[in-house]
Amino acid sequence: MDIVVDHITKKYGTQRAVDDVSFVVKTGEVLGFLGPNGAGKTTTMKAITCFLMPNEGDITVGGHSIHNDPEKIKRNIGYLPESNPLYREMPVIDYLKFIAELHGIEKNKIQARILDMVNTCGLEGEKHKKIGELSKGYQQRVGLAQALIHDPQVLVLDEPTSGLDPNQIVEIRELIREIGKEKTVILSSHILAEVEATCDRILIINKGKIVADGTSGELRKQSQGREILKISVEEGDKNEIFKALQDLPNSEIVDFISKSDHSFEVQSKPNTSSKKDVFNLCVKKGWILTELTPTETKLEDVFRELTKK
Ligand code: ATP
Numbered sequence: 001m002d003i004v005v006d007h008i009t010k011k012y013g014t015q016r017a018v019d020d021v022s023f024v025v026k027t028g029e030v031l032g033f034l035g036p037n038g039a040g041k042t043t044t045m046k047a048i049t050c051f052l053m054p055n056e057g058d059i060t061v062g063g064h065s066i067h068n069d070p071e072k073i074k075r076n077i078g079y080l081p082e083s084n085p086l087y088r089e090m091p092v093i094d095y096l097k098f099i100a101e102l103h104g105i106e107k108n109k110i111q112a113r114i115l116d117m118v119n120t121c122g123l124e125g126e127k128h129k130k131i132g133e134l135s136k137g138y139q140q141r142v143g144l145a146q147a148l149i150h151d152p153q154v155l156v157l158d159e160p161t162s163g164l165d166p167n168q169i170v171e172i173r174e175l176i177r178e179i180g181k182e183k184t185v186i187l188s189s190h191i192l193a194e195v196e197a198t199c200d201r202i203l204i205i206n207k208g209k210i211v212a213d214g215t216s217g218e219l220r221k222q223s224q225g226r227e228i229l230k231i232s233v234e235e236g237d238k239n240e241i242f243k244a245l246q247d248l249p250n251s252e253i254v255d256f257i258s259k260s261d262h263s264f265e266v267q268s269k270p271n272t273s274s275k276k277d278v279f280n281l282c283v284k285k286g287w288i289l290t291e292l293t294p295t296e297t298k299l300e301d302v303f304r305e306l307t308k309k
Contacts, residue, residue, distance in 0.1 A: 001062035001076060001153035001184055002026050003048060008057035010043050017043045018054065019208035025201075027153070030180035032195030033188040035205040036307050041188040042082055044205070045156050048186065049079045061154055075103075078147035082158040082188075084140060088132030092123055092142055095131060096149060103150035117145040121175065137168030144175065155179060157187040161194060173198045192303055206307040219302050227268040230257065231278055232291035238262055241287065248277045263291070 003025040010018040018040040025031045033041045046052045048059055050070040058065055064072040087095055096117060100110045118127050121141040126134055131142055140160065147155060160176065161169045176185065176198055189195050195202050196216045204212040204219070212219050233241055238256075245254045245264055250272035257263035268274045275292060282289040 002060075003154060003184060003186070004060045005044070005048065006058045006060070008044070008047055008054040008059060010040075010047060010052065010054045016208050018047070020057070021205070021208070021210055022057075023203055023210065023213060025184050025186060027184050028181065029201060030176065030185040030187070030199045032199030032202045033186055033205065034190070034192065034195050034202055034303065035188075036190065039205045039307070040208040041205060042158055045079075045158050045186065045188060049077050049156050050074055051079075075150070076153045078150070078152035078155045080143045080147045080155075080157045080160055082162070084143040086131045086139060086142060086146075089130060091130055092118075092127045092134070092145075095142065096145055099146045100149050105150060113149055113151075117149050120148065120179075121145040122171070135168075137164050137172070140164060140168070140172060141175075144172070148179070153183055155183050155185045157185065159188055159190075161189070161191070169194070204303065204306050211306045212302070226252075226270055227273050227275075228295045229266045229268070229274060229278065230263065230291060230293045230295050231266055231289070232261065232263045233282060234262065234288040234290050236262065236285070236287045244281055244285065245278070248274050248281065250274045250277060265295075 005021060005023050007020050007022050008018055009016060009020050021040070021044060033044070035041050043052070047054050047066065048061065050066050050073050053066065058067060061073045062076055066073060090098070093114060096114045097110060100113055105113055118124055121144050123138065123141055123145060126138050131139060134142065144160070147157070157176065161172050164172060173194065176187065179185065187198065201215055202212070202219060203210055231245070241262060242254060242256065242264065245251055245266050248266070250268045251266050251274050252269045253267040255265045257265055266274055266278065278292060279289065
């Protein structure tokens with residue numbers, strides 16, 4: 001079931017929390033929604049799940065518009081809100097039964113659905129405990145189970161791993177990836193490693209506007225344009241090598257990587273390469289080149305670059 005977000009704007013007073021945002025998520029895709037605090041992630045997710053109406057624009061989920069068919073959309077969406085509101089006094093099983101009934105699942109199918117969710121979300125050992133007695137990680141699993149119980153085609157998860165420990169984070173990410181094979185999933189996060197590990201595609205939002213859209217590889221490439229080479233040379237005069245690298249036609253910035261050995265970083269001018277020049281230089285000078293490696297732009301750098309304004 002595809003999600004089509006079409007030029008939505010949501011204003012709070014004079015602030016445009018979401019400002020003319022458009023994107024499409026296809027069935028079987030896990031989209032990571034990344035952005036700093038206050039970027040507009042939650043607001044966009046609330047609009048998709050029909051929790052709030054944008055001032056402008058439309059969203060369709062499986063062809064149904066948020067303006068005309070919000071009930072049909074809600075039936076097809078599983079939503080894990082940011083704060084994961086749960087009834088802490090209810091045992092897990094009773095809570096899931098309650099949610100199943102709210103969703104109108106046929107009575108004779110409810111038991112099977114609950115068992116299915118308990119298995120899928122790894123709640124077997126905890127199912128009889130009160131929700132308030134569960135660890136944060138297991139509460140998050142209950143949140144996921146309630147989002148999935150009516151077998152929705154679309155899953156919207158607002159910071160699904162917030163507050164979890166590293167082991168729980170890995171488990172929840174694996175679960176989301178598994179679920180994402182069949183469903184359309186949008187998840188929000190500030191954690192770059194998380195979206196990189198879990199999502200097929202990343203959308204970066206800043207101050208209500210989309211500033212990047214692509215796979216992590218594509219995003220790195222977009223902001224790259226500049227080649228950075230790590231170079232190591234055996235022996236030779238360090239300062240002479242440094243000077244010679246600086247004099248290469250395409251090199252822009254040369255730096256020592258370490259004071260103790262002969263390793264350098266050479267950043268080339270935009271859209272140029274210094275690989276061949278470095279190699280030819282070393283041959284000409286008789287320097288033994290032991291390393292010539294392009295280093296990757298880190299996703300952190302891309303994120304900082306795009307959201308620093
Ligand atoms: P975070 O990562 O901190 O959860 P976010 O990207 O989810 O942030 P939103 O919660 O969508 O950001 O908020 C976007 C902007 O809209 C923020 O500046 C926020 O203060 C503002 N905002 C959100 N909800 C309301 C509201 N009900 N009334 C007024 N302003 C709001």
